[in-house]
Amino acid sequence: NAGVTQTPKFQVLKTGQSMTLQCAQDMNHEYMSWYRQDPGMGLRLIHYSVGAGITDQGEVPNGYNVSRSTTEDFPLRLLSAAPSQTSVYFCASAAGVGGYTFGSGTRLTVV
Amino acid sequence: AQRVTQPEKLLSVFKGAPVELKCNYSYSGSPELFWYVQYSRQRLQLLLRHISRESIKGFTADLNKGETSFHLKKPFAQEEDSAMYYCALPNTGNQFYFGTGTSLTVIP
Numbered sequence: 732n733a734g735v736t737q738t739p740k741f742q743v744l745k746t747g748q749s750m751t752l753q754c755a756q757d758m759n760h761e762y763m764s765w766y767r768q769d770p771g772m773g774l775r776l777i778h779y780s781v782g783a784g785i786t787d788q789g790e791v792p793n794g795y796n797v798s799r800s801t802t803e804d805f806p807l808r809l810l811s812a813a814p815s816q817t818s819v820y821f822c823a824s825a826a827g828v829g830g831y832t833f834g835s836g837t838r839l840t841v842v
Numbered sequence: 843a844q845r846v847t848q849p850e851k852l853l854s855v856f857k858g859a860p861v862e863l864k865c866n867y868s869y870s871g872s873p874e875l876f877w878y879v880q881y882s883r884q885r886l887q888l889l890l891r892h893i894s895r896e897s898i899k900g901f902t903a904d905l906n907k908g909e910t911s912f913h914l915k916k917p918f919a920q921e922e923d924s925a926m927y928y929c930a931l932p933n934t935g936n937q938f939y940f941g942t943g944t945s946l947t948v949i950p
Contacts, residue, residue, distance in 0.1 A: 762936045773928060773942035789937065825936055830876055830888040
């Protein structure tokens with residue numbers, strides 16, 4: 732039981748490049764979310780999903796896309812990377828109304 | 843609008859001293875609040891939730907509806923408690939609002 736797995740752990744992108752941050756959970760959780768963590772700003776919700784095939788925007792969705800074709804996977808796509816997207820990204824999942832289990836994070840730098 | 847406020851960005855206490863990390867919330871209804879902890883460069887972990895009324899690693903938190911607060915307390919701080927602490931409030935769709943976090947340093 733791996734919990735929530737995020738890949739890659741580190742990534743450097745050039746401005747304008749695109750990439751996908753992967754997130755997978757093996758706990759059969761309905762709810763999955765992506766957050767970004769920035770100094771002094773805490774965690775801010777980017778996108779979330781309440782089940783396979785259902786996604787919605789969070790607080791800071793611009794520049795990011797998500798899809799949820801399976802219960803297990805919830806990838807986050809950066810369409811055209813910008814320096815403002817330099818951050819630590821966390822994926823999280825939950826079974827129901829309750830606490831989330833977080834992945835170990837992806838540290839992204841956009842130059 | 844739902845909101846969680848953690849007024850202290852940094853908090854330092856000496857080992858063995860009591861510690862209180864403040865969290866205030868704005869919520870219409872009966873809130874369910876959580877505390878998460880993040881040790882250096884690790885993932886966030888659920889520390890406790892008010893509905894369970896548990897004491898985890900010596901920490902407790904009481905929901906005070908009159909003061910709209912959910913402060914995290916520990917009577918005797920340990921060095922291993924040094925970490926980033928986040929207060930969180932769930933919204934519709936089980937999405938969480940997180941506070942901006944408090945970085946706790948326990949001085950030996």
